[in-house]
Amino acid sequence: MQETNLAALLKNLEPTREIYRQCIGDEWHGYRVSDIAALAAKWQASFRAHGFEPGDRIALCLRNSVHWVAIDQAALGLGLVIVPLYADDNADNIAWCLRDSEARLLVIESNRILKALQAGRHALPLTVTLQDQATPPAISASEWLASANPAFEVRTLEAQALASIVYTSGTSGRPKGVKLTHANILANVAGILARVRFTRDDHFLSLLPLSHMFERTCGYYVPLAGGGAKVSFSRGVTRLAEDLASQQPTIMVAVPRVYERFVARVEDALKQSAAKRMLFRLAVDSGTRIASGEASLLDRAAYPRLKALAAKPIMNKLGGRLKLTVVGGAKLESRIARILIGLGLEVVHGYGMTEASPVISATEQDGDDLESVGRLFPGIEGKLSAEGALLVRGPSIMSGYWRNPEATAAVLSKDGWLNTGDLAEIRDERIYIRGRLKDIMVLSNGEKFPPQDAENAILSDPVFEQIMLVGEGQSFVSLLAVTRERDEKKLVALANAKLKEFPRYVRVRRVMALEEPWTIENGLLTPTLKVKRQAVAKRFEDAISAIYDRSQ
Numbered sequence: 001m002q003e004t005n006l007a008a009l010l011k012n013l014e015p016t017r018e019i020y021r022q023c024i025g026d027e028w029h030g031y032r033v034s035d036i037a038a039l040a041a042k043w044q045a046s047f048r049a050h051g052f053e054p055g056d057r058i059a060l061c062l063r064n065s066v067h068w069v070a071i072d073q074a075a076l077g078l079g080l081v082i083v084p085l086y087a088d089d090n091a092d093n094i095a096w097c098l099r100d101s102e103a104r105l106l107v108i109e110s111n112r113i114l115k116a117l118q119a120g121r122h123a124l125p126l127t128v129t130l131q132d133q134a135t136p137p138a139i140s141a142s143e144w145l146a147s148a149n150p151a152f153e154v155r156t157l158e159a160q161a162l163a164s165i166v167y168t169s170g171t172s173g174r175p176k177g178v179k180l181t182h183a184n185i186l187a188n189v190a191g192i193l194a195r196v197r198f199t200r201d202d203h204f205l206s207l208l209p210l211s212h213m214f215e216r217t218c219g220y221y222v223p224l225a226g227g228g229a230k231v232s233f234s235r236g237v238t239r240l241a242e243d244l245a246s247q248q249p250t251i252m253v254a255v256p257r258v259y260e261r262f263v264a265r266v267e268d269a270l271k272q273s274a275a276k277r278m279l280f281r282l283a284v285d286s287g288t289r290i291a292s293g294e295a296s297l298l299d300r301a302a303y304p305r306l307k308a309l310a311a312k313p314i315m316n317k318l319g320g321r322l323k324l325t326v327v328g329g330a331k332l333e334s335r336i337a338r339i340l341i342g343l344g345l346e347v348v349h350g351y352g353m354t355e356a357s358p359v360i361s362a363t364e365q366d367g368d369d370l371e372s373v374g375r376l377f378p379g380i381e382g383k384l385s386a387e388g389a390l391l392v393r394g395p396s397i398m399s400g401y402w403r404n405p406e407a408t409a410a411v412l413s414k415d416g417w418l419n420t421g422d423l424a425e426i427r428d429e430r431i432y433i434r435g436r437l438k439d440i441m442v443l444s445n446g447e448k449f450p451p452q453d454a455e456n457a458i459l460s461d462p463v464f465e466q467i468m469l470v471g472e473g474q475s476f477v478s479l480l481a482v483t484r485e486r487d488e489k490k491l492v493a494l495a496n497a498k499l500k501e502f503p504r505y506v507r508v509r510r511v512m513a514l515e516e517p518w519t520i521e522n523g524l525l526t527p528t529l530k531v532k533r534q535a536v537a538k539r540f541e542d543a544i545s546a547i548y549d550r551s552q
Helices: 033-049 066-077 091-101 111-119 182-195 213-225 237-247 256-270 274-291 297-316 334-342 405-411 451-459 488-497 533-539 541-550
Strands: 018-024 027-032 057-061 081-084 105-108 126-129 162-167 177-181 203-206 230-233 251-254 324-327 346-352 359-362 381-384 389-393 418-427 430-436 466-470 477-482 508-514
Touching: 018 033, 018 066, 027 033, 033 066, 057 066, 057 091, 066 081, 081 091, 091 111, 091 162, 091 177, 105 111, 111 126, 162 182, 177 182, 182 213, 182 359, 203 213, 203 237, 213 230, 213 251, 213 346, 213 359, 251 256, 256 274, 256 324, 256 334, 256 451, 274 297, 274 334, 334 346, 381 418, 405 418, 430 451, 451 466, 466 533, 477 488, 477 541, 488 508, 508 541, 533 541
Parallel strands: 018 230, 057 081, 057 105, 081 162, 105 126, 203 230, 203 251, 251 324, 324 346, 477 508
Antiparallel strands: 018 027, 162 177, 346 359, 381 389, 389 418, 418 430, 466 477
């Protein structure tokens, strides 16, 4: 019988199988299926004792951990609805999502989050903290959890039972709650399993927050559905190198920026040795041709030696066993993909959005057109709107936005077509993303271009930490850049060196060098680390105006 409940993915695994590893203090601990099921069962007993009914919302404001998984499994098993929130989000945004979803319970990481919410005088639902010493009105999980040890229950649910309300971290305005059903997410899991090959003996490293559907589906539900592949919870980007070295994963789900920084560090280290740079280029070129099936006899003869000399020492910095990376959340520059493939990694580049549970398409594991985001998943249809935007329809597409019919009608047609808002081309069944429909920059001479592609190219230079192009309605393009470099002429030259493949009107004439990083806390990044373009433009409005006023 086809499963109707996501929690059955855990229930169906052997109890003794170790499926998670988590670092507590400085020591890594393993957790079996039975450990997670037992913890989930205790949460379920408390849900029942407090009168929770199917459809009630449970908000999780936690970092990735076995607790996140156990509470999620407990709620899903009983037909409750999970509202994932970002542990690093600002208090106002968390409070807004709590009010909008009408969550009955908030589970938080620590009293720090509670204090931030209290400082804003926000009304809170029943709040449980994982910290042993709870600050009232919160209570500790040890106090709230039932002492009994009942069995883990997984109920049979209706086909369209709601599983989660996931708030999109929009770059402007308040987030919208995406309604995803068990069937939506299970359909996406099935699509990923059909496109990506791995075994239950593989080992995932969980780096992105589970509050993001990309990690939640690809790095949590998919390993469960694939027979219980092991997942280690990384301690974050700052400890990533240590976690890769100690856990030695074979698969990692990541956003492009992780690999852009890795490649930038590799290339920076190679600057000191012309011989090492040459070996690196030869290894990448030969490895890429072998992966694409275009290798010569010389490539096949030389690559094993080149791999040992140049590629292996670099891959050892990623743990030494990494063989597959699933990349999504933003465009992966083909140069970065080519380097990763040349070093021996299989790269699957996915495209999607929360509203699609989230993956819509992905490249083939054995190699594909690196400029594309691959083919649509089985069961998903695609076409282009009159404006050139990609429209998709299929079983993983959301049922709508939570209590927001106007926003739903704006992107979801009555016959189920979701407007992604991304400009695209479809060639040979492959999808090519060309920018955002709403983010097209129009210069005063009528020239138009999507700024994200140009920004991604500029960011491949490690001098630029965070950037945003500006110039809407102006005669030329300027760049806001968080960087340690202060020489504007040098910054202009470095930026334009990365824009040689773009039309000539896509060139930077002025650069405003900024010292303060854009963060979630200062309101310039979304919880998924996307730049809030309107907020950045507003923050530096006077300085931007001064650039163009002086140029009149």
